[in-house]
Structures are given as C-alpha cells and as structure tokens.
Amino acid sequence: MLVVGELINSSRKAITAAIETQDVKYIQNIAKEQLEAGANYIDVNAGIFVGKEAEYLTWLVKVVQEAVDAPCCIDSPDPKCVEAALKVHKGVAMVNSISLEKERYDALMPVIAGTNLKVVALCMGDEGMPETTEARLKIADKLINDLTKNNVPLDNIYVDALVQPIATSDSFGIEFLDAIQAVTTNYPGVHTICGLSNISYGLPNRKFMNQMFAVMGIAKGLDGLIINPLDKAMMASIITAETLAGRDNFCCNYLEAFRRDAFVW
Numbered sequence: 001m002l003v004v005g006e007l008i009n010s011s012r013k014a015i016t017a018a019i020e021t022q023d024v025k026y027i028q029n030i031a032k033e034q035l036e037a038g039a040n041y042i043d044v045n046a047g048i049f050v051g052k053e054a055e056y057l058t059w060l061v062k063v064v065q066e067a068v069d070a071p072c073c074i075d076s077p078d079p080k081c082v083e084a085a086l087k088v089h090k091g092v093a094m095v096n097s098i099s100l101e102k103e104r105y106d107a108l109m110p111v112i113a114g115t116n117l118k119v120v121a122l123c124m125g126d127e128g129m130p131e132t133t134e135a136r137l138k139i140a141d142k143l144i145n146d147l148t149k150n151n152v153p154l155d156n157i158y159v160d161a162l163v164q165p166i167a168t169s170d171s172f173g174i175e176f177l178d179a180i181q182a183v184t185t186n187y188p189g190v191h192t193i194c195g196l197s198n199i200s201y202g203l204p205n206r207k208f209m210n211q212m213f214a215v216m217g218i219a220k221g222l223d224g225l226i227i228n229p230l231d232k233a234m235m236a237s238i239i240t241a242e243t244l245a246g247r248d249n250f251c252c253n254y255l256e257a258f259r260r261d262a263f264v265w
Contacts, residue, residue: 001218001223001224001225001238001242001247002040002041002158002191002193002223002224002225003038003039003040003041003224003225003227003229003235003238004039004040004041004042004043004073004094004096004193004224004225004226004227005031005034005035005037005039005041005042005043005227005228005229006043006195006226006227006228007030007034007043007228007230008027008030008031008034008042008043008044008045008060008064009043009045009047009075010045010046010047010048010049010056011045011047011048014026015027015030016048019046019049019056019059019060022059024063027060027063027064027067028063028064028066028067028068031063031064031067031068031070032067032068033230034229034230035068035070037229037230037232037235038229038235039070039229040070040071041070041071041072041073041094041118042064042068042070042071042072042073043072043073043075043096043226044057044060044061044064044072044073044074044075044085045057045060045075045076046060046076046081047075047076047077053076053078053081054078054080054081054084054085055084057074057076057081057084057085058084058085058087058088060072060085061074061085061088061089062088065089065090071089071090071091071092071093071094072085072089072093072094073093073094073095073096073120073226074086074089074093074094074095074096075096076096077097077104079104079107079108079111080107082095082108082111083111086111086117092116092117092118093117093118094117094118094119094120094158095108095111095112095117095118095119095120096120096122096226097119097120097121097122097160098112098119098120098121098122098143098147099121099122099123099124099125099139099143100124100125100126100139100142100143101124101125101126102126109146109150112147112150112152113150113151113152114150114151114152115152116153116156117152117156118156118158119147119152119156119157119158120158120160120193121140121143121144121147121157121158121159121160122160122162123135123136123139123140123143123159123160123161123162123179124139124162125139129162129164130162131164131169131171131172131175132175133175133178133179133182136161136162136175136176136179137179137182137183137186140159140161140179140183140187143157143159144157144159144187144190154187154188154189154190155189155191157190157191158190158191158192158193158224159183159187159190159191159192159193160192160193160194160195161176161179161180161183161192161194162176162194163176163194163195163196163197163198163199163213164176164198164199165198165199165200165201165202166199166200166203166209167201167202167203168202172199173199173213173216176194176199176217177216177217177220178220180192180217180220180221180222181220181221183221184220184221185221191223191224192221192222192223192224193222193223193224193225193226194217194222194224194225194226195225195226195227196210196213196214196217196225196226196227197210199213200213207231207233207234210227210234211233211234211237212237214227214234214237214238214241215237215238215240215241218238218241218242218245218247219241219244219245223247225238232262232263232264233264235257235262236257236262236263236264239253239254239257239262239263240254
C-alpha cells in the first residue's frame with residue numbers, strides 16, 4: 001500500500017497559520033511524524049493562498065525535504081504552481097492531479113509528459129463528478145491511454161475514482177468500489193488511489209466509517225491511500241486488510257506491525 005500523508009494541507013487551520021508565519025519547525029515535525037507512522041509520500045498543499053500558492057508550495061517542498069528523506073505529493077490543480085514546486089523537489093514526486101477537465105488537462109499534460117513522475121489521474125471531466133462505475137471507467141480509460149501515449153509508464157499512474165459522500169446517495173460507495181475493481185482488472189499495471197474522508201461526510205463516527213471503507217477498497221484492489229497516517233486504527237486496518245487480501249507474504253508486515261505495537265485493538 002502506498003500511503004500519502006495528508007496533514008500538510010492549508011485547509012487545516014494549524015497549517016494555514018504555520019505557512020503564514022513560516023514556522024519551519026512545525027511543518028517539519030508534521031512531516032517527520034507522518035513518515036515515521038508509515039507514509040511513503042508527504043502531501044503538500046497551499047491551495048487557499050490565492051496569488052501566493054506557488055511561493056508557499058515551493059517553500060513547503062523545501063522545508064519538508066530538509067527534514068525527511070521522502071518525496072512529496074504536489075497537491076495543486078494549478079500547473080504553474082506544480083511546475084514551480086517540481087523545480088525544487090528532490091527525487092520522484094507525485095502530482096495530484098490531472099483530470100479530463102480541459103483547462104487543467106491541457107496545461108498539466110505537457111508538465112507530466114515524458115517524465116518519471118507519479119501521477120494521480122482523477123476521474124473528473126468538464127461534465128462534473130461521475131456517479132456510476134461506467135462513467136468513472138470512461139474517464140479513466142481516456143486518461144490512462146493519453147498518459148501512456150505521452151510516455152508516462154503504467155506503473156506511475158494512480159487512478160483516483162473519486163469518493164463521494166454516502167449520505168448523498170446510497171450507491172456512491174459501491175459504485176466507487178466497483179470502479180476500483182474494474183480498473184484493477186482491465187488495466188494491469190495501473191494503480192488506484194483515493195482520499196477516503198469524503199465517504200463519511202455529514203455522518204457521525206467518521207473515522208470508523210473511513211476505516212471500514214479502506215478495508216473494502218483494499219479487497220477490491222485499492223493500493224494507494226491519501227490519509228492521516230497518525231491514525232493508528234486506520235493504519236492497523238490497512239495492514240490487516242492487505243494481509244487478508246494476499247498482499248503480505250507469510251504475514252510478515254502484519255507480524256512486524258504487531259511486534260512494534262502498531263495496532264489499536
């Protein structure tokens with residue numbers, strides 16, 4: 001499972017304040033905690049700072065990578081901000097995300113084409129958010145084919161089938177899960193990823209619902225998550241689900257996590 005730590009996001013008040021005051025120590029501590037908890041990528045987002053997003057996103061990349069030996073997930077819909085952040089990034093970054101929204105697609109594809117970047121391919125077009133498995137697959141197929149034609153390796157593509165709130169429609173959970181299974185089955189070598197939290201929007205006990213949804217997604221083939229890795233119950237659920245799904249040879253990851261007391265029972 002590829003885990004993207006989601007906590008350095010300017011939509012969070014504490015992160016907003018840390019960016020505004022250039023609090024290097026606070027940002028670096030969050031990055032270190034996420035890496036130690038099991039994150040593979042550290043998400044960086046400065047999206048609320050209109051007019052200063054590129055400046056702050058670049059600062060975040062520098063600050064994070066001064067503290068941890070890990071790549072960043074560059075989280076911005078603005079290609080100019082992505083380009084600025086990539087110029088200072090060390091190693092192979094992840095770009096979150098390209099979609100079929102024409103303006104976004106046309107501007108970002110030249111940045112991604114022919115590179116070794118990891119790319120989140122978001123199942124969204126100018127028509128809006130897809131609600132069915134079929135609509136998601138139509139977008140995913142176009143994005144996967146276009147990315148590979150532009151020399152992005154299959155192994156670098158992470159399809160985000162777009163989680164929507166189950167409180168809005170009782171079909172949103174299963175339509176997403178079916179889309180994950182279909183992508184995994186029909187496009188060998190392509191990965192899948194998502195941010196889970198939308199599924200529980202507006203409902204009580206959101207953490208528990210998110211954990212259950214992660215387990216269900218893993219059973220369908222989900223192999224990437226944008227989450228809070230400091231949530232020990234979530235991380236334990238992921239490790240256990242991957243073991244049960246046959247992705248943990250001789251249960252080594254499960255046993256190692258148990259020995260270091262990583263589980264919340």
